[in-house]
Structures are given as structure tokens and as C-alpha cells.
Amino acid sequence: DAGITQSPRHKVTETGTPVTLRCHQTENHRYMYWYRQDPGHGLRLIHYSYGVKDTDKGEVSDGYSVSRSKTEDFLLTLESATSSQTSVYFCAISESVRAENTEAFFGQGTRLTVV
């Protein structure tokens, strides 16, 4: 299994509080991604990173920010959590399209509940 760890695995937080989810990899992959999974919507890309300090927005980035200060860590922050951000969050890593194995490897997911 690819070395990718998400923390925490479960979290309940109150509306309006900041929340940070962490993704840690030991594979030295260049690309890292944050997705949210909701029924009927599949996996939607929030933000992704193509290198240290290089990040860009995905399709559902409003209300989220990210940081990547080291190759191995990619943080997702909800500045002020809202109930609409209740979801399961997945981190994924991958190499370039030109690499031999370019598929995404996923963490185990974080279930976040905003009450």
C-alpha cells in the first residue's frame, strides 16, 4: 500500500470554528490532492498541489485553503466551518502523467461533521 496517512480520521466540530486536516505521504510523489465525497456528487476536487508551495484551486475551493511547505505534507484548512462542509474528505497522491505509475493513491478518508 502507498504510504499516505490522513489525520484525523473522524472529527466533529462546531459551525464557525477553523479546522485543519492533514495528509502525510512517504512516497515522495509530486502531486497531492484534496477531494470531498458527497452522495450523488462523487469525488470533487477541492485543491491540489504540483510541488512545494505550488497549489491551485479545484472545482469546489470556496471556503477552503491549503498549504504545502514540505513534499510530504499537504494541509487542508476550513477557515470557518459550515454545515455544508460536512463530508468525507480524501487526500490522494500521484506522479506525473509521464511516470510509469501515474494513478492516484488514496488515503483512508476523514469524516468531518460540522454541527
Place this chain on the structure above:
Amino acid sequence: AQTVTQSQPEMSVQEAETVTLSCTYDTSESDYYLFWYKQPPSRQMILVIRQEAYKQQNATENRFSVNFQKAAKSFSLKISDSQLGDAAMYFCASKGEMNRDDKIIFGKGTRLHILP
């Protein structure tokens, strides 16, 4: 923009029968990959099969095979001899290189039920 469309929210198949899950995509990239992922109730995301766009031969992994129609931008997954363990959510995904930023975009998924 990359898009991936799975038009079948749910499907059912009898055990030991064959089922095909549909996926269409759109991309302006010339160099891209397509994937099928399986998500069982454990929530783990498991790669089932992948297809490189520049390869005309359809990918095959044991009971899983794809029908890749590049001109039609279609990428369907065929599961032969369906087993109870195949019951899961299946996601189609595309990955292209755009300005050195490899986005991976997923469809909404198809939930597959296996009937004993």
C-alpha cells in the same frame, strides 16, 4: 476543462453474469490516462484498471476489461463473471497534463449491486 460523466447512478447484475458500466469524458489534452476505481463499503479507493490514451489496445485485468473508444471519448468497464465481492461504488476518472498541473477528475460514480 476536463469532465467525466457516469450516466448510471445504480446498476444490478446477477452473480456470474457480465455487466458494463458506462463512462464518457471530455478533455483537450493529448496525453492523458483514464481509470476505473472501486470503492467498497470500507470507503477505501482501489484502482481497478487504467488506460493510456495513446494505446489503442483495450486494457484488461483478470475479469475486468475496458472498451476505450477515443474518438467517441467513451471508456466503459466490463466486469465478467460477477462476484459478490464486486458490489461497490465504481468511479471513472481522467488525468491529463495541463500546464504541468496533473488534475485528476472523477465522475459521480455508479453503485453496482450483485444479486445472488
